Amino acid sequence: MPATPPPLKSYVESWTPGPIMAEDPLPTGPVEAFSALLDLPGTAAEAGDPIPPLWHWFYFLTWPAQRDLGADGHPSHGHFLPPLPGRQRMWAGGRCEITEPLRLGEPAERVSSLGSITVKEGRTGEMLFVTERREFRQRGRVRLVEEQDIVYRSGRSAGQHPVALSESAVPRPADPWQLQLRPDPALLFRFSALTANAHRIHYDTPYVQRAEGYPGLVVHGPLLALLMLELPRRHSPEARVRSLSYRLRRPVFSGEHLAACGVPADDRAQLRVATHREDQHATAEVTFA
Numbered sequence: 126m127p128a129t130p131p132p133l134k135s136y137v138e139s140w141t142p143g144p145i146m147a148e149d150p151l152p153t154g155p156v157e158a159f160s161a162l163l164d165l166p167g168t169a170a171e172a173g174d175p176i177p178p179l180w181h182w183f184y185f186l187t188w189p190a191q192r193d194l195g196a197d198g199h200p201s202h203g204h205f206l207p208p209l210p211g212r213q214r215m216w217a218g219g220r221c222e223i224t225e226p227l228r229l230g231e232p233a234e235r236v237s238s239l240g241s242i243t244v245k246e247g248r249t250g251e252m253l254f255v256t257e258r259r260e261f262r263q264r265g266r267v268r269l270v271e272e273q274d275i276v277y278r279s280g281r282s283a284g285q286h287p288v289a290l291s292e293s294a295v296p297r298p299a300d301p302w303q304l305q306l307r308p309d310p311a312l313l314f315r316f317s318a319l320t321a322n323a324h325r326i327h328y329d330t331p332y333v334q335r336a337e338g339y340p341g342l343v344v345h346g347p348l349l350a351l352l353m354l355e356l357p358r359r360h361s362p363e364a365r366v367r368s369l370s371y372r373l374r375r376p377v378f379s380g381e382h383l384a385a386c387g388v389p390a391d392d393r394a395q396l397r398v399a400t401h402r403e404d405q406h407a408t409a410e411v412t413f414a
């Protein structure tokens with residue numbers, strides 16, 4: 126009889142990574158590149174302009190040596206990567222409080238620290254949620270505080286994601302704000318490059334099907350969050366986002382038609398990503414200043 130695996134908590138009891146600091150001059154190039162990925166008519170921000178909410182994800186990137194990547198293309202070790210055997214990682218959600226937007230082209234500092242570690246029981250067994258807290262400063266002032274929830278599973282075998290991809294239909298939500306997109310491998314590749322992300326689930330179809338059991342390339346969670354935030358940025362450009370939270374609930378796959386859609390109300394908006402399969406692959410709430 127196979128031995129029962131140890132509980133996930135046992136691997137992280139003595140794991141207490143301390144805070145780390147990084148710097149970035151926030152050049153204009155990554156904002157221009159993501160604007161092009163979104164087919165915007167020009168760049169979303171020039172030097173000195175506020176950086177749109179969460180577009181700071183294209184900065185403070187790290188490039189580990191090739192030899193330090195694991196079989197899944199993700200770094201084998203990292204400051205905030207928990208020491209789980211056969212670690213499988215997904216971005217699960219996050220929050221952001223924006224006191225003042227970061228300004229493009231001005232040097233910034235980021236202090237990252239461990240927020241929390243929580244074990245939860247999901248459909249496929251135990252999951253470890255690791256929350257990383259990131260505080261961003263410019264000109265000596267804290268401008269933005271972000272938390273990212275990353276979910277890890279350990280040693281799961283392939284084939285545990287029983288989603289059959291049929292011919293993807295265009296979703297037709299009734300929400301007043303909408304953005305339609307059909308992510309393809311080229312778009313996912315460009316987003317991986319912009320975020321220095323070599324995780325194979327986003328570009329290696331044989332790997333994602335055989336090793337992780339997904340039916341196709343997985344659309345990045347940060348991309349889904351950014352697509353939801355495009356709605357207030359495009360439809361309500363005068364309203365400044367003060368806080369936001371989002372949750373990634375069910376994966377979207379390359380080739381599927383998705384709709385980011387949203388409903389504004391007073392000082393907030395409810396946002397989501399839908400496909401013909403699911404109404405809520407991702408959800409978000411933003412509040413305006």
Ligand SMILES: C/C(=C\C(=O)SCCNC(=O)CCNC(=O)[C@H](O)C(C)(C)COP(=O)(O)OP(=O)(O)OC[C@H]1O[C@@H](n2cnc3c(N)ncnc32)[C@H](O)[C@@H]1OP(=O)(O)O)C(=O)O
Binds near residue numbers: 214276322344
């Ligand atoms: C970049 C990058 C990686 C990626 O981009 S990966 C692709 C983007 N991410 C996704 O597509 C994730 C989609 N979500 C899921 O697959 C599932 O929601 C998830 C996170 C695996 C959990 O699914 P389950 O069905 O197993 O779990 P339940 O819904 O039954 O919930 C069980 C408890 O967990 C809590 N929980 C669930 N989701 C979240 C969340 N997003 N944030 C925080 N907590 C969550 C849920 O509340 C339940 O807790 P209770 O206390 O109520 O038991 C890269 O790697 O860099």
